[in-house]
Amino acid sequence: MADFGGDDIEAFRAQARDWLRTHFPPLLKGRGGFMNGEGGASASADIRAWTKAMGETGWGVPTWPKAYGGGGLSTAQARALQQEMNAIGAWNPIGGMGVMMFGPTLLEYGNEAQKQRHIPSIARGEIRWCQGFSEPGAGSDLASLQTKCEDKGDHWLVNGQKVWTSGAQWADWCFALVRTDPSKKHEGISFLIFDMRTPGVEVRPIKLIAGASPFCETFFTDVKVPKENLVGPLNGGWAIGKRLLQHERSGISGGGGAGARGGGMFGVGGSPAELALEYVGVDDAGRIADSDLGARVVAHEMDAKAFQLTAMRTVQESRSNQGPSAATSIMKNAGTKVGQDRAELIIEILGHQGLGWEGAGFSAEELSFVRGWLGGKATTIFGGSAEIQSNIISKRILGLPDPLAS
Amino acid sequence: MAVLTEEQSMLRDAARTWTREKSPVSAFRKVRDSGAPLGYDPAAFAEMAEMGWAGVIIPEGYGGSDFGYLSLGLILEETGRTLTASPILSSALAAASAVILGGTEAQKEAWLPKIASGEVVATLAVDEGAHHRPSHVNTKAAKTGAGYTLSGTKTFVLEGMAAGLFVVSARTAGADGDKEGISLFLVPADAKGVSRKALKLADSRGAAKVVFENVEVGADALLGAEGQGWDLLEKTLDRARAGLAAEMLGSAVQAFETTLDYLKTRVQFGQVIGAFQALQHRAAKMFTDLELARSCVEAALTAIDNDSPDVPELVSLAKAKVGDTLHLVSNEMVQMHGGIGMTDAHDAGLYLKRARATEATYGGQAYHRDRYARLHGY
Numbered sequence: 001m002a003d004f005g006g007d008d009i010e011a012f013r014a015q016a017r018d019w020l021r022t023h024f025p026p027l028l029k030g031r032g033g034f035m036n037g038e039g040g041a042s043a044s045a046d047i048r049a050w051t052k053a054m055g056e057t058g059w060g061v062p063t064w065p066k067a068y069g070g071g072g073l074s075t076a077q078a079r080a081l082q083q084e085m086n087a088i089g090a091w092n093p094i095g096g097m098g099v100m101m102f103g104p105t106l107l108e109y110g111n112e113a114q115k116q117r118h119i120p121s122i123a124r125g126e127i128r129w130c131q132g133f134s135e136p137g138a139g140s141d142l143a144s145l146q147t148k149c150e151d152k153g154d155h156w157l158v159n160g161q162k163v164w165t166s167g168a169q170w171a172d173w174c175f176a177l178v179r180t181d182p183s184k185k186h187e188g189i190s191f192l193i194f195d196m197r198t199p200g201v202e203v204r205p206i207k208l209i210a211g212a213s214p215f216c217e218t219f220f221t222d223v224k225v226p227k228e229n230l231v232g233p234l235n236g237g238w239a240i241g242k243r244l245l246q247h248e249r250s251g252i253s254g255g256g257g258a259g260a261r262g263g264g265m266f267g268v269g270g271s272p273a274e275l276a277l278e279y280v281g282v283d284d285a286g287r288i289a290d291s292d293l294g295a296r297v298v299a300h301e302m303d304a305k306a307f308q309l310t311a312m313r314t315v316q317e318s319r320s321n322q323g324p325s326a327a328t329s330i331m332k333n334a335g336t337k338v339g340q341d342r343a344e345l346i347i348e349i350l351g352h353q354g355l356g357w358e359g360a361g362f363s364a365e366e367l368s369f370v371r372g373w374l375g376g377k378a379t380t381i382f383g384g385s386a387e388i389q390s391n392i393i394s395k396r397i398l399g400l401p402d403p404l405a406s
Numbered sequence: 407m408a409v410l411t412e413e414q415s416m417l418r419d420a421a422r423t424w425t426r427e428k429s430p431v432s433a434f435r436k437v438r439d440s441g442a443p444l445g446y447d448p449a450a451f452a453e454m455a456e457m458g459w460a461g462v463i464i465p466e467g468y469g470g471s472d473f474g475y476l477s478l479g480l481i482l483e484e485t486g487r488t489l490t491a492s493p494i495l496s497s498a499l500a501a502a503s504a505v506i507l508g509g510t511e512a513q514k515e516a517w518l519p520k521i522a523s524g525e526v527v528a529t530l531a532v533d534e535g536a537h538h539r540p541s542h543v544n545t546k547a548a549k550t551g552a553g554y555t556l557s558g559t560k561t562f563v564l565e566g567m568a569a570g571l572f573v574v575s576a577r578t579a580g581a582d583g584d585k586e587g588i589s590l591f592l593v594p595a596d597a598k599g600v601s602r603k604a605l606k607l608a609d610s611r612g613a614a615k616v617v618f619e620n621v622e623v624g625a626d627a628l629l630g631a632e633g634q635g636w637d638l639l640e641k642t643l644d645r646a647r648a649g650l651a652a653e654m655l656g657s658a659v660q661a662f663e664t665t666l667d668y669l670k671t672r673v674q675f676g677q678v679i680g681a682f683q684a685l686q687h688r689a690a691k692m693f694t695d696l697e698l699a700r701s702c703v704e705a706a707l708t709a710i711d712n713d714s715p716d717v718p719e720l721v722s723l724a725k726a727k728v729g730d731t732l733h734l735v736s737n738e739m740v741q742m743h744g745g746i747g748m749t750d751a752h753d754a755g756l757y758l759k760r761a762r763a764t765e766a767t768y769g770g771q772a773y774h775r776d777r778y779a780r781l782h783g784y
Contacts, residue, residue, distance in 0.1 A: 309701040394686035
């Protein structure tokens with residue numbers, strides 16, 4: 001590939017435009033979706049070619065260091081690249097938990113050998129990762145996790161169970177929090193990575209209220225993990241896990257933006273105002289016929305706009321030299337609330353037509369609303385529930401005492 | 407907080423320092439207790455004008471600094487924090503906007519330098535009923551040989567007792583409720599036939615009912631084109647609403663911070679009450695709403711500075727969101743303070759009363775949600 005060095009953004013932009021024109025298959029225009037990296041469907045030849053091309057330039061992870069297969073771009077260059085991609089309907093085929101959460105965390109906490117081994121394959125979109133954090137008895141109180149990891153001299157021995165392991169049925173590798181010291185709580189947790197094909201790993205997909213799901217139960221029975229797969233210090237995994245969750249939360253909140261009309265698994269697309277005009281109709285004055293519904297539609301559209309403006313503000317503030325924006329802490333709760341409110345409103349606007357489960361009599365869009373509405377209930381539970389987010393705001397931003405501190 | 411220029415940061419810091427040192431809530435309390443008819447302290451306003459705050463949006467050629475609406479919003483946010491009463495909003499923002507947007511060269515020269523120096527307090531006299539509804543204009547302006555004769559009554563006029571100049575909406579044609587046929591006039595308070603009466607509201611500011619009884623003005627008192635005043639009025643009101651929203655944001659932020667301090671100091675059951683999750687999550691919700699409201703207020707002010715086409719929708723969004731937020735925070739301020747919050751000696755009541763008055767001014771939440779829907783075609 002060409003070396004896109006230098007500070008000249010416009011020169012870079014022109015080169016990126018040329019490169020995209022050559023490599024992006026036009027048939028894939030606008031077909032990117034949520035969680036591409038974890039998708040179970042087999043990829044078409046076009047998608048494979050596009051993934052390979054983006055993987056080779058490192059542009060799937062544009063700002064990661066070149067030494068580990070990243071794009072090595074400045075944030076300004078990455079922004080220009082994104083704009084050029086948007087302009088032609090191109091999307092990033094390299095995604096998933098490896099890119100969103102694990103990669104950035106490993107770059108920060110991993111040793112040189114771990115980075116050399118794992119980052120390039122994430123950058124090329126070759127290896128899919130899943131997250132082994134939650135357990136049946138460790139949800140919001142994640143630090144009470146019990147999956148046991150024992151030092152057996154030449155290897156670690158893992159026994160236990162994880163739950164809500166998204167994409168485990170398709171994942172190649174897992175990053176997990178495990179208990180290495182049962183006598184302590186937070187200080188007895190370590191961060192471990194292992195191959196999902198290791199003997200003793202068993203995956204069972206979970207059916208949810210919305211139907212099939214990417215979530216699984218994952219069981220570990222005498223799983224032998226090489227010693228070099230411990231990330232960070234022994235019993236020092238909690239801090240690493242917390243950092244990783246910050247990456248996760250910033251990814252989830254984006255679903256609430258009014259700009260995110262695509263919907264996807266965790267929410268619904270579509271505009272309540274437009275749907276109300278279509279499904280409920282208008283009165284003589286041209287207003288939504290049901291005035292109570294109309295009032296709630298506008299209140300929701302304004303909430304969505306306020307969230308969108310706040311998302312833009314946090315980006316502007318973090319780009320300036322004012323330091324991290326306090327508004328970032330509210331984004332998960334605010335964004336997921338907007339997303340869930342939108343789904344509830346759309347279901348109500350569509351009436352019975354908005355409750356179709358499958359089969360004839362319903363459009364594909366109508367069916368997607370039902371599944372998205374139900375699936376979206378997960379957004380205020382995973383990645384730290386809405387209640388946990390409120391605890392975090394109270395404690396870290398507002399400086400109120402921790403009621404759980406002993 | 408929006409990304410500010412160095413000059414804007416300095417202006418905000420100066421406003422913060424001045425309001426805290428010279429105009430804390432106790433200063434407003436003193437004005438209220440003195441029963442002063444103007445509803446603000448003229449000496450304090452003179453100091454503000456001295457610092458250039460009355461000329462922030464006024465072009466340099468007319469004695470201002472042409473610093474823009476976001477900059478003036480920074481000052482209003484600080485004055486809102488300490489409930490500082492002053493004609494900055496009504497005169498230096500609302501009335502000044504009308505003259506800047508619609509005035510002739512002669513009108514600008516006659517009034518803007520005086521507004522910028524604080525020599526004259528100007529204000530909008532547009533509402534005629536309990537609710538803000540700017541197309542509801544029954545005040546008549548009849549054409550005469552030399553100009554117009556105005557007759558009618560305006561109510562809930564901000565700083566109506568102090569004003570030396572009214573920007574009056576009057577009907578030169580059409581019927582009540584029509585947008586066509588509305589004209590704006592610049593009417594000096596000392597014109598023959600103008601009388602006013604204080605309206606003592608719960609927030610103890612200087613609102614008034616103003617009667618125009620066969621008030622004769624020259625043709626040069628007409629602001630903008632005859633019968634075509636609606637667009638100018640809406641543009642002016644949107645600037646006033648955005649400025650008021652900034653002031654309300656400041657009041658809401660301070661009401662929240664005062665309450666948060668109390669949660670950290672009040673001890674019951676052997677611990678500070680801020681350790682209770684029932685209060686923590688309500689505090690987190692208030693903080694969340696404040697951040698969302700701030701984004702809307704700053705976006706509205708920035709859109710005005712950029713003369714962006716989406717000013718009306720962003721202004722209605724800002725006024726409604728900050729109105730909801732101030733409503734919530736002012737109620738929670740009383741509730742979380744408990745008994746002390748019910749006493750007149752505590753500031754909570756002052757914030758609560760001011761909150762409702764500002765919510766009702768230039769259109770409440772319901773008005774602006776409805777306007778937002780109409781602007782979007784539903």
